[in-house]
Every structure is written in structure tokens, then in C-alpha cells.
Amino acid sequence: MTSGQTPLASLAFLSPKELLALESAGFVTVADLLTHFPKRYEDRRQFDNFPNLPTGKPVCLHGGVIDAGTKGFGKTRFYEAVIMDGSGGVFGSGKITCRWFNMPFMSKVIAAGQQVIAYGKVKEQGGRLIIDHPEIEIVSDDGEETIHLNRIVPIYKNISGLNQRRLREIIHSVAADCILHADQNPLPFPFSVSVNNRTEDLFETHFPTSAESSKSARRRFALESFFTLQLNVVWQRTRHLSQNGRVLGKKTTLLKAFYESLPFDLTGAQKRSIKEIIADMRAPRPMNRLLQGDVGSGKTFVALASMLLAIDSGADAALMAPTQILAEQHFLTFRKWLEPLGVNLVLRTAIWRRGLQPLSSTQPEPQAPTIFIGTHALLYDETLFTDLGLVVIDEQHKFGVAQRAALIRQGTLPDVLVMTATPIPRSLTMTIYGDLDVSLLDEKPAGRGKIVTALRTKPKQQDITDFVKAQLAEGRQAYLVYPLVEESDSVKAESATEAFPKWQKRLGAGNVGLIHGKLRPEEKDAVMEDFRSGKTKALVATTVIEVGVDVPNANLMILHHAERFGLAQIHQLRGRIGRGEHKSYCILLTDSKIPEAIEKLNILEKSSDGFEIAEADLRLRGPGDILGTAQSGLTDLRFADFITDTELIREARSLADQVFREDPDLTGIYANLRPFINESTAPQGAH
Ligand code: ADP
Ligand code: MG
Secondary structure, three states, rough: EOOOEHHHHHOOOHHHHHHHHHHHHHOOHHHHHHOOOEEEEEEOOOOOOOOOOOOOOOOOEEEEEEEEEEEOOOOOOEEEEEEEEOOOOOOOEEEEEEEEEEOOOHHHHHOOOOOEEEOOOOOEOEEEEEEEEEEEEEEEEOOOOHHHHHOOOEEEEEEEEEEEHHHHHHHHHHHHEEEOOOHHHOOOOOOOOOOOOOHHHHHHHHOOOHHHHHHHHHHHHHHHHHHHHHHHHHHHHHHHHOOOOOOOOOOOOHHHHHHHHHOOOHHHHHHHHHHHHHHHHHOOOOOOEEEOOOOOOOOHHHHHHHHHHHHOOOEEEEEEEHHHHHHHHHHHHHHHHHHHHHOEEEOHHHHHHEEEEOOOOOOOOOOOOOOEEEEEHHHHOOOOOOOEEEEEEOOHHOOHHHHHHHHHHOOOOOOOEEEOOOOOOHHHHHHHOOOOOOEEOOOOOOOOEOOOOOOOOOOOHHHHHHHHHHHHHHHEEEEOOOEEEEOOOOOOOOHHHHHHHHHHHOOHHHHHEEEEOOOOOHHHHHHHHHHOOOOOOOEEOOHHHHOOOOOEEEEEEEEHHHHOOOOHHHHHHHOOOOOOOOOOOEEOOOOOOOOHHHHHHHHHHHHHHHHHHHHHHHHHHHHHHHHHOOOOOHHHOHHHHOOHHHHHHHHHHHHHHHHHHHHOOOOOHHHHHHHHOOOOOOOOEEE
């Protein structure tokens, strides 16, 4: 009998090699291994029929290998195994070809004569039905059928050095042998979450007796994991709020002058957000607020208003943006509105630091409260700020926790406003931004042209060129976006660099600019300036223009190889148009015939709601891909399937709230939860 704390090293049935493989993957105790939850299940009580058409969804097939060998020539060699339905189908219908590219070791794994289980999507190519890179498992007759066959079988994320089958056997032995008594619960829950006890749920998660029971068991562990996260979130939040911050924003002279100079009204949502920010700034605790708004919702003006309040109270304010293009653009916007008010404004980017001529930067009078705008360059100048009272971080998800903290540390408990246009689903907001107060810009400024999004699956270049020309003839401008900077051997897609001379030919050399991440900062700057001023009419670009770029006259975006972009990313890119009064067009081009790719792009045709798109993206890709690696905290959540389960997250939050209401310092009845507070991995906010 083992417990969760039992070291794997003491398990006699593990070979030294297996132990090494597990330990290298970070598994030390039995509990570590048991929380390696399956990524999916296969119901091997009944396999799918061998299809005779391509399938949109993955299928799980059980068959015999009738032929296997290395095929192809030159650079594209692959290992191929033809599998046949046990019932011996007719040619072309009972056979599926499995292929593995760049995996020569597959020749040592799969051979003719074996019985296998293959899982993957079937496509058609050259008259054959093919699964590329299926997940495959060899069926053997070694009497383990109770684990690998005739049941719902767990499929785990691979651990290097252990095959799926052996890993499953190991986890089965461990799970069958381990009792986690309720009183040994590693997370002492103050509540009950399942009809089963924890040990039963653990077993059900790995080797479910039914689809429903696996679901409810997983739900328990998902709730545990959300609860632990929320416990930390609420802990951080209460610690933070108990600190003494500064009182800013009592004086509103500059803000009023700014309002009066605006030729339009702020939206209701902008006004509401500014009000919420004023209240935070005036309160004697540090503001820790997230301003969330879809692309084009007008976050910049909210930032600007907040920064005016700060300097009116005598403090400095800093805005950090993730790219030089964006920082410079913010600088131009700010300068336009602030010059008449006589406010000190300084731009700090890589160019500036290298001593080149910045776009222009007003030198501040020494000691006068100043608004600083910049990139990471802001972080490396210790002497920049006199008294930093407000920190604004734009597109905050593009920064790591450490970078945000570095800027915040330049002040003494400054007020912090983080902004994001990545429309994070509501469920995730509560998970990763749970320690922040949230202001939502859920209203677009009036007078915006509509954006029409259209998917073209068999694009004709002449039609595209004609359409671009027609828009340019109307005086508009266009973004021509490509997934790659340069030609690539491995990816078959046109690159921006290849496309550029072609567009020059089509539209006239002087009318087209080229921008991508490999240009030097000052080159990017010059290209953007030409486009902004209208000197160039069309901009061949990569995703460097994804965030923030604001050229209202640009009303057309042609996205080439659209299938290569993420949903949320396309939505973000699409936010570059529809910023002026003109009707805008986002044309998604693809040659892809993969049904999912088309389906995915269809979502964009139908919806312009960033949140809806983000939820869809989350379902399609999982949270890691959406948030990037900079987002800590989420890597611990092994329950991507529950991430969209707002109810569960809400439940976890309210349980955490309840715990802290009854025992604010976790020194009383919930003292046993204190070890689950991790001081070193503060969540997203201003810590
Ligand atoms: P975000 O950063 O949220 O994507 P921006 O702050 O860049 O959006 O604003 C998008 C565009 O809308 C800019 O051109 C800006 O000048 C304009 N804008 C912002 N607020 C308003 C408003 N209340 N009325 C009209 N135009 C606005
Ligand atoms: Mg912005």
C-alpha cells in the first residue's frame, strides 16, 4: 500500500531506466504521477469503423499492419505503415496509411504483422486515405487486456523514454495501490465536491468506469486546482490592498482642460472606466486595475486621462508599450492632445537610447511632473523618474511578470493600470486576473465604419489586386499581411519579403511599404511614418502590426494564408482597420482544404465580438497557446476542458472568499491551507 508521499524510487516494479525517465520528467512521488491526468480517453470497448472518406474528426482504429517501410526521397522521407481493418475490407476502403515524417525511429517500433490502435484524422492524398502522425499503440497478447483494451482507456501526454502502454501500466499499478484517505487529502478542502471519496475519484480519472464518472472525477480535481489558484489570488489581493498607497487625482484641472479640447465625446464606457480609476487613485491604497477592452475600444484615452490626473497631483506617470512602433504611436497621440495643455512628455525607446533623433521629444523641465512613454527601455534608466506615481502597461500580456514588476518598483507603491486588448474570455479573467479590479470598455466609439470580413478559399490574384486598387483609388490604404518574414524551407507559404516586389509591380513601387520584425527599429519607424502620413498606400506586413497600430484611413486588410494565424490573432490584426469612418474590409485568403481550418475562419466571418472569438480560440487551442508562456499560474492547470467552465471558476472563487472571510490570515480554522499559498508566484497584478 502506498500513499501520495511514497517516493517513486521505492516502487519495486519500476526498472532503473523507467525511474530515470519519470524523474527526468519531474515525477518524484506517487502523487506527482497520479496527478499526471490523461489528456484524453479512448473508448476501446468499441472502435470506429475504417472510414472510406476523409474524416473531420479524429478516429480510433483497430487493425493489423500489412506493410511498413521507409518511403519518399530526398528531403522528404517518411516511415509508412499500411493498416487494415480486422474484417479485411476491400481495396481503398479497408486500408489506411499511417505516415511519420522525420521520425526514423518509427521503423524500430512499427512492423508488418502487428496489431495496432491508431488515432488521428484521416485525409485523402493521391487516391489513398492517410493519417499523418497518428498516435499509435501496439496491441499485444500479454494478458494486460484489462488495462489497455475493452474499456475506456486513458491517453497521457508523452513522457520521454516511456511508451504510452508502459506508462499506463505504471499509473494503473500505482493508482490501484494508493489510498488517499480523506484525512490525508493533500488539499484539505473545507467542502465536499463529489459523491466519491478522493481515492475513488483519482482512480476514476485514470481508469473510468463510464464517461460520466470520468467527468465528475475530473471536475473534482479541476475544482481543487482552481480553488488553490483562487486562494492565492485572494490572498495576494488582500495583502496588496492593505498597503498604504498614495492619494492622487484630487486635482482635475488638466483633465477638464483635456476634455474640453476633445472634438468628440468619450464613450459611456470610457467615462465609467475613468471614474473607476479616479476612485482608485484617490483611495489611500495602491490601485491595481485591469482595463480590458476589445481592439479599437479607446483604451488609449483612458490611459491618457489617468496619467493627466497623476501629473496634476505632482507625480510622474509612465506608459510602457510592448513594441517600438506602438510606443511611438502613443507618443504621437499624446503629443497631439497634450502639447496644447503644456504637459511635459518624454519618449523612451531603443532608438532614443542609442542617441538617434527620436521622433521628437519635449525635454522636461527638471523636476516637473512628466508623462513618460516608452518600451522596455523605460526599465533600464534608473534616473528617469523623480516620483513615479502611476504606471500604465499597455498590451500587458506581452510582458513578463518580471518586466511589469521592474517598472512598478521604480515608484513607491504606485497606482497601476494594466491594459489588454487580447479579449480574454471571462472565465479566464477571473482565473488569471482575479487579483485585479476590472474596468471594461464594452462600447465602441461612435462613427465607426463597419468591418466586413470575408473568407475566400480559392483566391484569384487578379480579383484581389483589382479590389486593392479600387480602395486605393478611393483614397484609402491597405494592409497586406503575410505569415512569414522570409521564404522558408519547411513552411509552404508566401512570405512578406517575397510578396513585396510583386505588390510593388501591381500597385506602383512608390506606393508600397514593407514592414516586419527583422527590420532595424529606425527602419520600422520610417516605414510606419510613410504609411501613417499616406506617402505609401499599401503596407506589406507580418504580424508586427498586430498590436496597437492606429491608421484610421486604412480600411482594407488582406490576410494571406489565413489558416496559419490563430483566431484571436486575426481578430487583433483585424482591429487595425475599421478605425475610421469608412467601411472596412478584412479578406481572409486560404488554400487550405482542411475542414477545421475553414470552420475556424468561418467564426471570424460571423463574429466581431472579441470575447466570443476568444472563447472559440480557447476551445480550439487551449489556454497555453492563447496566453503565451509569460502567463504564470496557468501552467498548473491541467484541465483545459474546464477552463471555459465559468461556473466552476466562480465556485472556486466564492469558496476562497468564504475561507478568507472566516479566517483572514489562515492562522485559525484554515491554517492547514496556509502551505498552499505560494508567495513567490504572485499572480498578474502589481506585485
Ligand atoms: P484601443 O487601444 O482600445 O484598441 P485606441 O485607444 O487606439 O483603441 O482607439 C482607437 C481609435 O478610436 C483611435 O483612433 C482613437 O483616436 C479613437 N477614439 C478613441 N476614443 C474615441 C471616442 N470616444 N470617440 C471617437 N473616437 C475615439
Ligand atoms: Mg491600444
